Amino acid sequence: MSYSIGQVAEKTGLSAYTLRYYEKEGLLPYVQKNASGLRIYNEDDISWLSMIECLKATGMPIKEIRQYIEWYKEGDATLSKRLELFRKRRLTVEQELSKLKKILGKVEFKIRLYEKAVAAGSLEAANNSEEINQLREELFGDPNYFPEVEEKKAV
Amino acid sequence: MSYSIGQVAEKTGLSAYTLRYYEKEGLLPYVQKNASGLRIYNEDDISWLSMIECLKATGMPIKEIRQYIEWYKEGDATLSKRLELFRKRRLTVEQELSKLKKILGKVEFKIRLYEKAVAAGSLEAANNSEEINQLREELFGDPNYFPEVEEKKAV
DNA sequence: ATATACGTTAGAGCGTACTCTATATCAAGG
DNA sequence: CCTTGATATAGAGTACGCTCTAACGTATAT
Numbered sequence: 143m144s145y146s147i148g149q150v151a152e153k154t155g156l157s158a159y160t161l162r163y164y165e166k167e168g169l170l171p172y173v174q175k176n177a178s179g180l181r182i183y184n185e186d187d188i189s190w191l192s193m194i195e196c197l198k199a200t201g202m203p204i205k206e207i208r209q210y211i212e213w214y215k216e217g218d219a220t221l222s223k224r225l226e227l228f229r230k231r232r233l234t235v236e237q238e239l240s241k242l243k244k245i246l247g248k249v250e251f252k253i254r255l256y257e258k259a260v261a262a263g264s265l266e267a268a269n270n271s272e273e274i275n276q277l278r279e280e281l282f283g284d285p286n287y288f289p290e291v292e293e294k295k296a297v
Numbered sequence: 298m299s300y301s302i303g304q305v306a307e308k309t310g311l312s313a314y315t316l317r318y319y320e321k322e323g324l325l326p327y328v329q330k331n332a333s334g335l336r337i338y339n340e341d342d343i344s345w346l347s348m349i350e351c352l353k354a355t356g357m358p359i360k361e362i363r364q365y366i367e368w369y370k371e372g373d374a375t376l377s378k379r380l381e382l383f384r385k386r387r388l389t390v391e392q393e394l395s396k397l398k399k400i401l402g403k404v405e406f407k408i409r410l411y412e413k414a415v416a417a418g419s420l421e422a423a424n425n426s427e428e429i430n431q432l433r434e435e436l437f438g439d440p441n442y443f444p445e446v447e448e449k450k451a452v
Numbered sequence: 453a454t455a456t457a458c459g460t461t462a463g464a465g466c467g468t469a470c471t472c473t474a475t476a477t478c479a480a481g482g
Numbered sequence: 483c484c485t486t487g488a489t490a491t492a493g494a495g496t497a498c499g500c501t502c503t504a505a506c507g508t509a510t511a512t
Contacts, residue, residue, distance in 0.1 A: 148458065158459085159501050167499095178508060180459060199400045204499070218419055225411035228404055235401045239394065245354045246390045249383055256380035264373055303488065313489080314471050322469095333478055334490060359469070 145183040154191050161191075168208040169194055171215065200231045201238065251281050300338040309346050323363040324349055326370065355386045356393065406436050 151158045164170050165181075170190055174182045190211075197207050210227055213220035254277060259268035268274055306313045319325050320336075325345055329337045345366075352362045365382055368375035409432060414423035423429055 146459080157501075160499085162460090163500060175460095178459085179461090180508075196400055196403050199396060200404060203497095218414070221411060221415045221418070221420060225408065225415050228407045228411055232401065232404045232408060235397055235404060239397050239401065241354060242390055242394050242397070245351055246387065246394065248351050249355060249387045249390060252383045253380065253387060256376060256383055259373070260376045260380050263376070265376060301488075302490095312471075315469085317490090318470060330490095335478070336489080358467095 143185060145188070147181050147183070150183045150188065150191070153188065154195075156191070164191075164194065164204075167204050169204065169211060171211060197231065200235050202231065202234075247281055251277060298340060300343070302336050302338070305338045305343065305346070308343065309350075311346070319346075319349065319359075322359050324359065324366060326366060352386070355390050357386065357389075402436055406432060 145153065147158045147161055150156075150161060154161075156164075161170070161181075165173055170187060172190070173187055174184070176182055194207055197210065198204075206227075210224065213224050213227075255268055255274055256265075258271060258274060259265040262268050262271075300308065302313045302316055305311075305316060309316075311319075316325070316336075320328055325342060327345070328342055329339070331337055349362055352365065353359075361382075365379065368378050368382075410423055410429055411420075413426060413429060414420040417423050417426075
């Protein structure tokens with residue numbers, strides 16, 4: 143099965159512009175062209191694209207993705223470099239996950255605070271409530287810790 | 298306690314350039330200046346900065362952070378808008394978390410694959426091994442699912 | 453055969469978030 | 483007073499990842 147650039151764009155959610163850009167940047171070294179110069183993508187190209195999307199989702203910049211692809215093209219001589227690369231990606235993703243979990247806690251605290259504020263019609267009232275201070279202590283281990291202390295500010 | 302821009306840069310890890318840029322973009326509307334025009338940051342400014350860092354970590358662009366700050370300045374009339382904003386942030390973070398967990402699974406699969414490939418000296422051998430195919434099935438529910446099928450490609 | 457839709461290239465442009473430069477002023481120690 | 487180092491401003495420049503334009507070629511239905 144083969145696909146035009148438009149069909150691949152449809153399938154992947156990437157624009158045709160982006161597909162050509164990736165190719166220009168060396169991320170899709172295997173895309174064939176027919177006699178008239180039109181790109182013909184096959185299943186393997188689609189698979190490469192899903193690999194690229196995976197690496198991008200780990201926060202990897204395009205230059206480094208190209209590096210991976212170049213190593214891939216060099217064959218088994220670069221296996222350990224590629225292993226190393228994936229281990230670094232794992233670390234990055236793990237760090238991002240733990241960062242985001244903390245952030246989620248803070249956002250959830252804010253939601254509770256603002257739910258109470260909306261109910262009370264006053265941020266100040268919610269912010270000084272027993273419930274919120276207790277929550278603050280539970281979440282941040284300190285009733286005096288205000289990750290969003292700006293609410294206390296006299297404006 | 299008050300701080301110079303350099304001290305705040307030190308404390309927060311942001312550059313002085315970035316601090317001025319944030320101010321210009323309306324993210325730090327309360328920073329005072331002394332008679333000579335030098336910025337004097339106080340604890341509340343630091344707190345705003347940590348709020349900004351939190352919102353940035355949720356993927357929020359600077360323009361929207363400014364919107365939040367403008368709503369904050371308008372007082373209790375905008376409480377429900379701000380609640381809504383935090384609920385959207387929660388959704389964004391939850392989606393990002395679930396995406397990253399899937400990505401981590403794929404990266405871990407790759408690590409196992411490459412560990413085996415390094416041991417065998419051949420990606421092809423690892424890729425066709427019983428163990429890897431079993432893992433593929435465990436992880437992706439399909440022994441024929443190849444999220445990185447490019448390894449099968451004849452290069 | 454021609455209209456229309458889709459594809460090609462090279463290269464310019466854009467949005468975001470900084471980051472730096474040039475030039476000038478400020479603050480503190482010797 | 484003078485030097486040194488931090489800070490001020492306006493505005494230019496950078497890096498990244500696209501995104502689009504212009505001018506032209508291809509494919510296909512009527």
